[in-house]
Amino acid sequence: MNAPTTGTPEELLLGWITEPRADRGLRFLIDGTWTRIDYGQFAAAVLGTAVALLEEGVEPGDIVPLILPTGPEFLACFFALLWIGAVPSNVPLPEAVNQRAGWLEQLRGIAAQLRPRFALAGPDGAGGLADALRETDLAVRVVTPWMAETGLQPPRRPGHLAVLQFSSGSRGVPRGVRITRANLAANIRAIHTWVDVRSHGGVCWLPLYHDMGLVGGSLAAVTRQAEHAYMPPTQFLRNPLRWLQQYDEHRYSHMFMPNFGFEYIVRMVPAARVEELDLSSVRSVVSGAERVNPATLAAFADRLAPAGFDRRAFQPAYGMAEATLAICGVPLGVAPTIVRIDQDTARMDAPVTVLGSALEGEGALEGEGEGGGRAADSAASRLVSCGPPLPGLEIRAVGADGEPLPAGYLGELSVRGPSIADGYSVASPPDAERFGADGWFRTGDAGFLHDGELYVLGRLGDSFKLRGRTIFMEDVELEIRRRAPGVLLLAVGGLLATTPVVVVVTASPAETFAPLVRDVVVLLAGDEVAVEVVTTKAVGRLFTSSGKPRRREAWRLYRDGALGSEPVRIGPGEELAPVPAPVPAGADR
The missing domain is CATH 3.40.50.980 (Rossmann fold)
Structure with a gap:
């Protein structure tokens, strides 16, 4: 049955x-x-x-x-x-x-x-x-x-x-x-x-x-x-090739993981070993739980292509625990769409300008549309569709006043449907208010709808506004990773543009990494924002058990001087120079 x-x-x-x-x-x-x-x-x-x-x-x-x-x-x-x-x-x-x-x-x-x-x-x-x-x-x-x-x-x-x-x-x-x-x-x-x-x-x-x-x-x-x-997470991390081999030996048809899982497989599984496999049985590859990187999808598809992997199997998705799980998803057998946006139009409660679009696998959109400049040069300007809402669910972007915005406008995402949860077991008043009396749940994520499909930019609490534009920490991380593949990092924005963008790294010394970070922040936000780079070993406190960044915890540790190395700061118009570590909270000044 x-x-x-x-x-x-x-x-x-x-x-x-x-x-x-x-x-x-x-x-x-x-x-x-x-x-x-x-x-x-x-x-x-x-x-x-x-x-x-x-x-x-x-x-x-x-x-x-x-x-x-x-x-x-x-x-x-x-x-x-x-x-x-x-x-x-x-x-x-x-x-x-x-x-x-x-x-x-x-x-x-x-x-x-x-x-x-x-x-x-x-x-x-x-x-x-x-x-x-x-x-x-x-x-x-x-x-x-x-x-x-x-x-x-x-x-x-x-x-x-x-x-x-x-x-x-x-x-x-x-x-x-x-x-x-x-x-x-x-x-x-x-x-x-x-x-x-x-x-x-x-x-x-x-x-x-x-x-x-x-x-x-x-x-x-x-x-x-x-x-x-079922394979325990520790076993997958120890040997992702063994995970892939199960699809060859037993003809399973579905894969599902966050973006970092695809990155890990590309990094850890040699191309020569992939060529020994037959992955033609895979029909569906769901990517969710964190923002989807189009470059990651392309690298994963290219790595698995010799094994018969069909890149049309990708099904990027959007969801959360408060909706039980899935909210939107690219339909089966339809290659996900990638759009390039003009980042200067990424303003809350305003329309987003889409410069071009293509199906995954048709290129990275360089040269399409008009505008050039920062939008054409930055990987962060390319967004992967999360598809339309699943059956029974509705999604919309709302403005600061809570009213629905037209299609194409950037706003806070709000969702309604039979899988929206019954609330929290214990909730502060702001959290409780996210579950509206009209059945709409305010997600705290920023995104927009284009041609009936959802595009997500990031968490509203993980961003700041500058000259009317909203700068998302996911964008900063995405562009840094494009220039320095394999680096484990976390970008943290203060609650105001007057605070620096802090980038926590675990690989390079802060002094050598800071110029790259500064270039990326200037590309995305202009030269009016200060940058600080910190090297840390406290990785376990910066990410959840599912690999999601805990940016507020990272900001607290930074504020308290508990991240690790002495921060390296580059202020607006300043030369690279080390600065003293932040004074711990409650210490004498």
């Missing part, structure tokens, strides 16, 4: 458990070895886990954190909780945060929001939870999950919430997003229509505690009972 396209959310999410297919299954890379479980076996494991959870005392409505690595136990617990009417909440693992102290702090904050009675954790997660809860008033019973097949079928109990999905934390402390069963079912149906998961899914290496890994990389395939596989 494949998942129904109509019917109740319960039928979509859990119907496969009562009618499992024995001819399809799930494969897991566990301790270096692949293990396959067919859907009949997996359904029995889900029901056995549900029986065990009921015996432990878990009740309908309980919110239960899952502190589990990628594997069959995670998925069995997730579906078992849904079956008995409880609510799974996916929690990052220690390696995702890079520093144990940071993970414990994050875990403590999540537990304070949830105040759970139970948590499901393996040995590492259980010890971490105990450390995080020490000296608090929270009493949480930690249960180590198992998948014993009992032959029993406990009663299936409906519920309102499907999952409490924590956001990435790119803008501070992660917030619990309340995803209802109706939200989850609506988004999965939209994804089924969009990428058309049928007999084969893909090999998911994304963490299952993130919306892209959980919904797009897992539930969309399992609810269709597609042949699907």
